[in-house]
Amino acid sequence: MRIFIRLLLGAAVIALGFWLWTVMFPSPEKLIRKRIAEVARLASFASGEGLVKQGLRVQSLANCFGTQVEVEIDLPGNQHHELAGRAEITQAAMAARQSRRWLKVELLDLSVVLAPEKESAVVNLTLRVRFPEQKDIVVQEMKFSLQKIDREWLIIRMETVRTLSRAGSDVGFAACYGLNLNLNRNLNPAYAIPRTDYD
Amino acid sequence: MQSEENKPGPPSWLRTILIGRRPKWTLVRIVVLVVTCYIVFGFLLLVIRIEGPSMLPTYSTGRINVVNRLAYARHEPRRGDVVAIRLAGTEYNAHEFVHDLMRVRLNFDRLARPSVMYMKRIVGLPGETLQFIEGRLFVDGKVLEEPYVKSRYRWEMPPRKLGPDQYFVVGDNRVMAIDDHEHGVPLRNHIVGKVLL
Numbered sequence: 001m002r003i004f005i006r007l008l009l010g011a012a013v014i015a016l017g018f019w020l021w022t023v024m025f026p027s028p029e030k031l032i033r034k035r036i037a038e039v040a041r042l043a044s045f046a047s048g049e050g051l052v053k054q055g056l057r058v059q060s061l062a063n064c065f066g067t068q069v070e071v072e073i074d075l076p077g078n079q080h081h082e083l084a085g086r087a088e089i090t091q092a093a094m095a096a097r098q099s100r101r102w103l104k105v106e107l108l109d110l111s112v113v114l115a116p117e118k119e120s121a122v123v124n125l126t127l128r129v130r131f132p133e134q135k136d137i138v139v140q141e142m143k144f145s146l147q148k149i150d151r152e153w154l155i156i157r158m159e160t161v162r163t164l165s166r167a168g169s170d171v172g173f174a175a176c177y178g179l180n181l182n183l184n185r186n187l188n189p190a191y192a193i194p195r196t197d198y199d
Numbered sequence: 200m201q202s203e204e205n206k207p208g209p210p211s212w213l214r215t216i217l218i219g220r221r222p223k224w225t226l227v228r229i230v231v232l233v234v235t236c237y238i239v240f241g242f243l244l245l246v247i248r249i250e251g252p253s254m255l256p257t258y259s260t261g262r263i264n265v266v267n268r269l270a271y272a273r274h275e276p277r278r279g280d281v282v283a284i285r286l287a288g289t290e291y292n293a294h295e296f297v298h299d300l301m302r303v304r305l306n307f308d309r310l311a312r313p314s315v316m317y318m319k320r321i322v323g324l325p326g327e328t329l330q331f332i333e334g335r336l337f338v339d340g341k342v343l344e345e346p347y348v349k350s351r352y353r354w355e356m357p358p359r360k361l362g363p364d365q366y367f368v369v370g371d372n373r374v375m376a377i378d379d380h381e382h383g384v385p386l387r388n389h390i391v392g393k394v395l396l
Contacts, residue, residue: 108313124287125288137250139315139317142287161287163284163381166382
C-alpha cells in the first residue's frame, strides 16, 4: 500500500513538473497562437474608446509586427491594399478607429507550420470582420508569416489567400501544378518567408 | 429534536428525475450519449448557421443547417449539390481523435471546426468548360438551367476548362457584379461536405 501511494505521489509530481515546464517554457506553436489572438484582440475596438486607450492599443498592435512588415490584401471587387512598415500599420489602425464606431476582428481556424529551425513559421487562418454599418461580414483566408526576432514572434508578412481560385485551367495540368505549388507555398515556410535581416 | 439521520432528504420524485431509478444505468446512458454526440458531431454532421446573402433566396441569413461530412465518402460531388467549403485550418480527423482518446480528453472545441466556411453550389464538374454569357451559365457550350437563381446580373466570364478533380462553385444570389461575388474552384480537400436541408 505504501509503495502504491509513493508511486502515485511520484506520478503526480512528474505530471506537475511537466505542466509547470509547459507553462514556463511554452512551445513555439503556443506562443504563435497567443500572438495571433493578441493581434485579433488589439485590432478590434468597441465604441467609446478613449483617445489614450486607443493610442496604447494601436501601439501594442504595431508592436506585434516586425519593423519592415509587408501587408498585401486583395478583397472581392478588385480592392487591393498594400501596407509596409509599422508606421503604416499604426496609421491604418488609427484610421479604422476614426471611421468606424466599432469593429470586431476574429482570427480563426489557425494552422501553424513551423520551419525546421523553429525560427520562422507560416500560419494559415480565416479572418472574420464584423462592421457596425454592414449586416454582412467579411470572411477571408489569410497567410501570416512570422519570425522569431529578439525572442518575440513577430508578424513579418500578411497576405490574402484565394480559397476559390478564379484561374481557369485552360492549360489543363499546368493550372493543377500551379495550385499544388501554391499549396506547397502555404505549407512550407521556406517558400514564404523572405530572408530579411531585422536588426 | 430530530437527529441527523432522520433529516428528510430530497423527495423521491426529484431523485428519480435527477439520477433515475437506477443511478448506475443513468451514468451508462450519459456516457453513451456523450460519446455518440462526440462521434456524430465530430465526424458525421456539422451544425452551421448561415450568414450573408451569397445563397439567397435559397438560404437566408440566420438559418440553421447541417453539413453531412460523409456525403462524399462513397461518391464524388454532383452538379447542383450545395456544399460547405472550408477556408483555412484542418478538419478534426481520426488521427487527432485517437490522440485525444489517448490523452483521455474530449476536445469539444474541435467539433466545431472549421468554424467559418463558404456555402456554395457546385455547377461545374471536372473536365467541363464553363462560361458566363449575360448572366447565363454555359457548360460545354450548352446553357445550364438554374431554377434556383431568381434574378441575375449580366455576368461575363470567358470559357474556363476545369482540370481533373476540380469543381466550379458559385452562390445562388447573382444580383451583384461578378467581381463582388466569391466564386471559383476550391481545392477538393476543402469541400467539407454536403448541406443537408
